[in-house]
Amino acid sequence: MFEQFLWVIYPYICGVIFIVGHIFRYRHDKFNWTAKSSEFIEKKQLMIGSILFHVGIIPVIMGHVSGLGIPKEWMRAIGVNDHLYHLGAVYIGGFFGFVTFAGMLILTTRRFTIKNVRKLSSVSDLIVNTLLLFIICLGMYATLVTNAVQPDFDYRTSISVWFRDLLAFHPDPALMRDVPISFQLHILSGFLIFALWPFTRLVHVWSVPLNYVGRSYILYRKNRTHQQ
Incomplete structure (x- = not known):
């Protein structure tokens, strides 16, 4: 039952909150969408x-x-074998994961340690920064450590299949049973x-100002007064 909750019920609850929450906030709190x-x-x-x-x-x-x-x-069909995919996931994914981690660490440290920034921050800001940093750390650990300790584990035969089945509304929680804890927590x-x-x-992710690209320049002119 607990397995069913974690890998079937819980993801759908989060998905519903994500969709309904955005609709509700946009309709009732759009002026704080910032x-x-x-x-x-x-x-x-x-x-x-x-x-x-x-x-x-x-x-x-x-x-x-x-x-x-x-x-x-499908990856094999286009010439990307398992070894090549693994190298890309570990080295390329690891590099960009580290870049993401470095950026998130700076942003989180800044929010907690600079007094005036912390005063401006809401509780949700602090929670989001901490949670994002935690997620990135788990992802880095799973990619670089778990894959090295358990080289036989292939998330594409377990996690990926479960995720695609989740999107198709018939997930099998048994696929997640033997997944390493670092991947599960991630x-x-x-x-x-x-x-x-x-x-x-x-929510500001959905408010990319694409109209800025084609808009006219804003001109500023000095107001000169003539002395009599």
């Missing part, structure tokens, strides 16, 4: 941390999408961040 920037308090660490995090997280997300969404047989905490997403500053 990232609440603290750039005016401290800029250097924010810039470095943000750049590292965003440069790292995009390839990491793409790696998760390909690893979970594309069956290994997945469970990942679903938790999706459940918290609508109620935190993470």
